[in-house]
Structure formats: structure tokens, C-alpha cells
Amino acid sequence: MxxxxxxxxxxxxxxxxxxxxxxxxxxxxxxPRIWRLNEILEQDPMLASYPYRFRALVFLNGTVTLSSPHALERPLRPFLDRIEPALTGKPDNAPEVQDAERRFRSVEAHAVEMMMNEPDVQTVNWALDRAWYHQNGIELPPPPPLSPVAR
The missing domain is CATH 1.20.5 (Single alpha-helices involved in coiled-coils or other helix-helix interfaces)
Known part of the structure; x- marks a missing residue:
């Protein structure tokens, strides 16, 4: 040539x-659809005003996986203490702590609602945002080991 x-x-x-x-x-x-889903999350005033940015990580077969600072394997309190330092040292049943938890749950539910309003989204899953914890200097236990594949 x-x-x-x-x-x-x-x-x-x-x-x-x-x-x-x-x-x-x-x-x-x-x-890519994932870009458009993230734009929807970023443009929402309620989500934009919250200290944590929920992000769509994966969209596959009608299921969107969103990042979250809270998952079943991680308590919510270390996250709340970081975003609202005035909560540090207060008991879990303190009114301020309860209000912060309600705000988080409300914002989290709103993120799910935003995704479920999309016609091609049927399910929302959560993935623990380990990067957020790392960036904020909060130690996490190692992730659970993967189970061996059945043969």
C-alpha cells in the first residue's frame, strides 16, 4: 500500500x-443511556442540593444500579456523621440524628422515583459507594469473598 x-x-x-x-x-x-440517566439525577433540584451525589453506574435489561453511601453491609451513621459533623457523638435516638436519617431516606427514595419514572427502567439496585468512603477517609471492612462457581 x-x-x-x-x-x-x-x-x-x-x-x-x-x-x-x-x-x-x-x-x-x-x-449512551447511562449518561442520560445520570443527567436526570444531576438536574433534579432535590438530589443536587444533597451533599451526596447519587450516580447511575450500570443500566442493563431494565435494571439500573445506583451508587449509595448506604447498603445492607454498611450502617448509615458513619456517612451521616461525615456529611453533618454536628451529629458526631450524639446517640442514635437523638432528634437531629433521626431527622438526618429521614432526610437521607427521603432523598434516596426520590432517586429511585426519578429512575422509575423512566419508561425503560423496571428495577433499581443499590451498590455501596466504596470510593466515597475511601475519599472521605472512612475505613470499610473488605468486601465479602466471591462464592466459588458451581461446576
Missing amino acids: DRLTLSAIIASAAFLVFLIVTLSWHNDELR
Whole structure:
């Protein structure tokens, strides 16, 4: 292959990639669905005003997985103490702690509602946001080991 042909192929491929990226960026239908779900979460005033940013991590077969600072394996209190330092040292039944928990549950439920309002979302799952804990210097127990695959 001569140099001119190779240059023409490279230029054509670069133009094609540019065209695809440009069209997908400006056309909602061509942009990845996960990007659009995250935009919905980011643009909601209630979610935007909360100190934690819920994010859509995976969207597959009608199921969206959202990040959360709380999951079954992790208590909510260390998260609340970090975002509201005035709660540190107060008992769990203190009115301020109860209010903070209610606010979190309300915002979390609103994030689920936002996703369930989308016509192609049937289920919402949660994934513990281990990166948030790491970034905030809160130690987490190691994740549970994966179970061996049945043969």
C-alpha cells in the first residue's frame, strides 16, 4: 500500500470517528443511556442540593444500579456523621440524628422515583459507594469473598 492510500484511509477513518462522536453528542438517541440517566439525577433540584451525589453506574435489561453511601453491609451513621459533623457523638435516638436519617431516606427514595419514572427502567439496585468512603477517609471492612462457581 502506498503512502497516499494509507493517508487517505487514516483521514477517512478519523473523519468517520469525528462524525460519529459529533452526531452521538448532539443526538439524545445515540448517546449512551447511562449518561442520560445520570443527567436526570444531576438536574433534579432535590438530589443536587444533597451533599451526596447519587450516580447511575450500570443500566442493563431494565435494571439500573445506583451508587449509595448506604447498603445492607454498611450502617448509615458513619456517612451521616461525615456529611453533618454536628451529629458526631450524639446517640442514635437523638432528634437531629433521626431527622438526618429521614432526610437521607427521603432523598434516596426520590432517586429511585426519578429512575422509575423512566419508561425503560423496571428495577433499581443499590451498590455501596466504596470510593466515597475511601475519599472521605472512612475505613470499610473488605468486601465479602466471591462464592466459588458451581461446576
